[in-house]
Amino acid sequence: MSVDTVWQEALHYIQGKVPKQVYDTWFTPVHLDRIENSTAHIGVPNKFFGDWLHTHYGPLLAEAVATARGGGDLAVNFVVFQKSPARPVEPQAVLNAAKAASPAKPRRGIQLNPKYTFKNFVVGAGNQFAHAACMAVAEQPGKAYNPLFIYGGVGLGKTHLLNAIGNHVAEHTDLRIAYLTTEQFTNEVINSIRYDKMMDLRKRYRHIDMLMIDDIQFLAGKERTQEEFFHTFNALYEAHKQIVLSSDRFPKDMPDIEERLRSRFEWGLIADLQPPDVETRIAILRKKSEDEGVTLPEDVIQFLSTTMKSNIRELEGSLVRLGAYASLTGQVITLEMAKTVLRDLIGDKKKVVAMEDIQEAVCAQFHVKMTELKSRRRSKTLVHPRQIAMYLCRELTDASYPEIGRHFGGKDHTTIIHACRQVAKAKESDHALHQTLESLKEQILRS
Numbered sequence: 001m002s003v004d005t006v007w008q009e010a011l012h013y014i015q016g017k018v019p020k021q022v023y024d025t026w027f028t029p030v031h032l033d034r035i036e037n038s039t040a041h042i043g044v045p046n047k048f049f050g051d052w053l054h055t056h057y058g059p060l061l062a063e064a065v066a067t068a069r070g071g072g073d074l075a076v077n078f079v080v081f082q083k084s085p086a087r088p089v090e091p092q093a094v095l096n097a098a099k100a101a102s103p104a105k106p107r108r109g110i111q112l113n114p115k116y117t118f119k120n121f122v123v124g125a126g127n128q129f130a131h132a133a134c135m136a137v138a139e140q141p142g143k144a145y146n147p148l149f150i151y152g153g154v155g156l157g158k159t160h161l162l163n164a165i166g167n168h169v170a171e172h173t174d175l176r177i178a179y180l181t182t183e184q185f186t187n188e189v190i191n192s193i194r195y196d197k198m199m200d201l202r203k204r205y206r207h208i209d210m211l212m213i214d215d216i217q218f219l220a221g222k223e224r225t226q227e228e229f230f231h232t233f234n235a236l237y238e239a240h241k242q243i244v245l246s247s248d249r250f251p252k253d254m255p256d257i258e259e260r261l262r263s264r265f266e267w268g269l270i271a272d273l274q275p276p277d278v279e280t281r282i283a284i285l286r287k288k289s290e291d292e293g294v295t296l297p298e299d300v301i302q303f304l305s306t307t308m309k310s311n312i313r314e315l316e317g318s319l320v321r322l323g324a325y326a327s328l329t330g331q332v333i334t335l336e337m338a339k340t341v342l343r344d345l346i347g348d349k350k351k352v353v354a355m356e357d358i359q360e361a362v363c364a365q366f367h368v369k370m371t372e373l374k375s376r377r378r379s380k381t382l383v384h385p386r387q388i389a390m391y392l393c394r395e396l397t398d399a400s401y402p403e404i405g406r407h408f409g410g411k412d413h414t415t416i417i418h419a420c421r422q423v424a425k426a427k428e429s430d431h432a433l434h435q436t437l438e439s440l441k442e443q444i445l446r447s
């Protein structure tokens with residue numbers, strides 16, 4: 001079977017697995033270059049693109065190509081090509097998937113991402129405190145702040161900072177590090193229960209020197225995992241071993257977490273990550289475009305940094321998309337191109353919308369009074385519209401989380417972050433909610 005035929009079949013397979021927009025953005029610009037020694041070499045427009053594909057769709061690509069060939073195990077490599085998809089021109093830029101997944105100094109069992117270091121973390125007003133705290137912990141694990149609890153909204157750099165600590169410690173010490181997501185920890189607990197291996201799990205985690213757990217908010221409602229984590233936490237803490245946790249919300253705002261755990265999260269230092277200000281967004285764009293070899297003219301930098309405000313991942317995504325588009329079409333990046341290519345990401349944010357208009361539209365839709373919407377009452381009939389209104393304020397205006405909080409009767413910014421996150425997550429699977437949000441948006445933007 002020719003490489004082209006395999007690739008066509010693999011694309012067909014992928015189309016069935018991902019939404020159309022994801023397919024168009026990430027899979028149409030790439031191609032299968034060759035298959036050699038059980039490795040599929042995938043041509044990508046730039047290093048950043050390959051990195052992103054590797055992190056998000058590496059396994060799917062391997063599965064798709066393997067299935068198209070009729071089975072067997074395959075690894076994937078990403079090869080950067082320029083303009084002509086047939087010829088990889090930068091062999092040194094090959095991203096070896098396996099290499100990329102291991103830290104600079106390999107250590108058994110650590111799943112750190114070597115891409116995330118202190119060196120490539122841009123420090124600005126919103127993150128300098130968290131950055132300094134992480135540096136202190138990386139320099140003196142177990143001594144500076146314990147536990148270190150980092151919290152912040154979606155895509156603001158929590159995972160990056162955790163990995164930066166891990167990579168730094170791995171490079172400079174021989175400490176045993178465990179870095180994992182809450183989901184991985186939960187799965188380990190479930191498997192240990194299922195196979196009666198709880199003692200092994202306990203032993204494993206109580207003999208490490210530094211434990212880092214990402215997205216600890218997902219412990220909510222998982223009683224048995226909380227119980228295990230509680231004992232692990234105590235054992236490590238008492239032995240002066242470093243614990244670092246990240247969460248999208250403040251401990252006090254974590255529902256369904258046992259009080260004894262919640263209070264432990266507050267024992268050490270809590271450092272928050274705030275959305276970056278415009279200077280930091282510009283600095284991040286400059287750094288990333290430089291690192292990735294994507295030339296962004298000044299007006300495009302200004303445009304992106306004033307349009308994509310709340311999420312660094314989005315900012316990065318725009319850069320990748322623009323870089324890919326430019327390299328595929330052989331054009332230089334211009335402001336006009338940026339506006340066209342990123343149309344759907346920028347969407348409706350351009351129109352100036354007042355938060356009061358949003359609140360009124362939501363009140364009318366859900367038949368609640370404005371005073372109720374802004375109140376502290378937590379009945380379900382009020383919490384739902386309130387969270388929707390908060391989410392829309394964030395989506396359709398330039399207001400910061402604290403500003404939105406002030407428009408909702410003086411609520412804390414973490415409450416707004418939580419609401420935005422809840423609604424963003426729920427709308428992925430709840431079609432009715434998605435429709436309601438779209439119709440509200442349309443209504444507000446028309447008014």
Ligand SMILES: Nc1ncnc2c1ncn2[C@@H]1O[C@H](COP(=O)(O)OP(=O)(O)OP(=O)(O)O)[C@@H](O)[C@H]1O
Nearest residue numbers: 120121122153154155156157158159160284312313
């Ligand atoms: N200050 C920064 N400098 C450079 N890159 C950054 C910075 N902050 C975030 N990023 C980049 O933004 C992207 C998103 O960051 P990250 O995954 O760490 O966010 P997160 O807070 O863990 O998000 P989530 O809540 O979805 O888990 C990453 O690629 C990261 O490298």
